[in-house]
Amino acid sequence: MSDSDQSTVVFGLHLWELVGIGVGAAFVLLLVLLSLLCLLANRRRRRRRAPAGPVLHLATVAPSAHPKNPTKPPKDIQEVPSRGAQAPVGGTAPKVPLAQILQASPQESIQIETGKEHRITFPEQPPPHHQRSGGPSSRGASGESRGGGPEPGVPEVSHLGWGHWYTLKELEAATAMFADEKVIGEGGYGIVYHGILEDGTQVAVKNLLNNRGQAEREFKVEVEAIGRVRHKNLVRLLGYCAEGNQRMLVYEFVNNGTLxxxxxxxxxxxxxxxxxxxxxxxxxxxxxxxxxxxxx
Ligand SMILES: Nc1ncnc2c1ncn2[C@@H]1O[C@H](COP(=O)(O)OP(=O)(O)OP(=O)(O)O)[C@@H](O)[C@H]1O
Structure with a gap:
């Protein structure tokens, strides 16, 4: 009889049986450890991805969550900090540089590389109202400046400081206090109003809904991405309004109907x-x- 055939003192088992059980137990333990590690890694990855993910344009919001009255701001939009803000002329709230708004919640900010070559943008066509009027709105956002125009048909981009700052007061006046008759559409992120600015420019004003911080994200995405792109096939984002909890986007008005x-x-x-x-x-x-x- 060989050594391995002899029973050991432990449960009267053979040595080879004990070794087998030991190896099996070690294997099971290894599997459990591996699956635990995978689970932890997955969770960490998901947590890292969640805040920075761009907003999907498929979101739907219950009608009750559509505040048509912009004077009653939804609760979960973050207040724009007013550090270093200038008092607007004719506005209702201090202005804050756009870049500051975009960085207001760093965990949510969406970083888009603009590179060194990028230029401040200017309209190819007749300048919009804010560059002609010289009124309150002409003091808009930081970063707005003048210079050589773009080559026709060539999309251009700007620094994050791009954008014209519209005051809430201006947009209220343009849309008859966001009257129901001025509503021209409604998307997943807000209600769109037809507006006529003081100088007669027609605009589409999107009052962003605040659905679990969605307005803040949509605002950032639009201003950072669309705001710096110019193309004849893309509706142009003229500017924005960010006062207190309000987040609005102002587009050129397109009157061709929808596709x-x-x-x-x-x-x-x-x-x-x-x-x-x-x-x-x-x-x-x-x-x-x-x-x-x-x-x-
Ligand atoms: N610049 C504009 N000029 C004229 N009408 C507009 C303009 N922008 C939006 N609209 C109208 O408002 C509607 C809603 O537009 P909005 O951009 O909010 O949503 P959407 O593009 O339909 O979808 P999503 O919610 O995915 O953004 C449009 O279908 C259109 O009728």
């Missing part, structure tokens, strides 16, 4: 959209998305 109306709307018995035109729309949209995705 959905053109494709599915009542356009008569024969659609004016030939396949040739449809192809051009598809290509134009793709080019716009491409510019937006590249951010250049």
């Amino acid at each position: 959905e109306q053109w494709i599915h709307g009542d356009v008569g018995p024969v659609s004016p959209l030939t396949w040739d035109i449809r192809m051009k729309i598809i290509l134009g949209s793709a080019k716009g998305f491409n510019v937006f995705a590249r951010g250049t």
